[in-house]
Amino acid sequence: MPNSTFRRMLASVLVALTAACAPAAAPANPISSNRSVITDAEIPMTGTESAFDLIQRLRPEYLRAKPTQTYTGATSNVAPPPSVVLNGQRIGELAYLRQISAPTLSMIRYYNIEEGKRKFGMQYGGGVIEIKYRGQ
DSSP states (O other), X not given: OHHHHHHHHHHHHHHHHHHHHSOOOOOSOOSXXXXXXXXXXXXXXXXXXXXXXXXXXXXXXXGSOOEEEOTTSOEEEEOOOOEEEETXXXXXXXXXXXXXXXXXXXXXXXXXXXXXXXXXXXXXTTOEEEEEETTO
């Protein structure tokens, strides 16, 4: 009899531990936890909002001027604005985003200055805003 009581207690503990270790359900909120990406779920399917307006509303930090650093660590001039890239090719500066309809996009990703230089080349000294159209 005591052995069956022990087994029931052990089974209860195992069930509780399994439930505690189970992965949490995905949040219902479609906003990405990664601040460097605007996901497809965050981009409206209809409307006339431009890509620039969408970024300004959701992630305005993409559009802010960033200070550059000198090798001595002192802050120097402000970096140039981020470049806009499509399919790995530079297509313009921030103003170009005003010509792009947000509903045509599937993803917008921001690369800071260092990430932009590593991925796209040293000429991207202000960072990069990469865009992808739906269906690409």
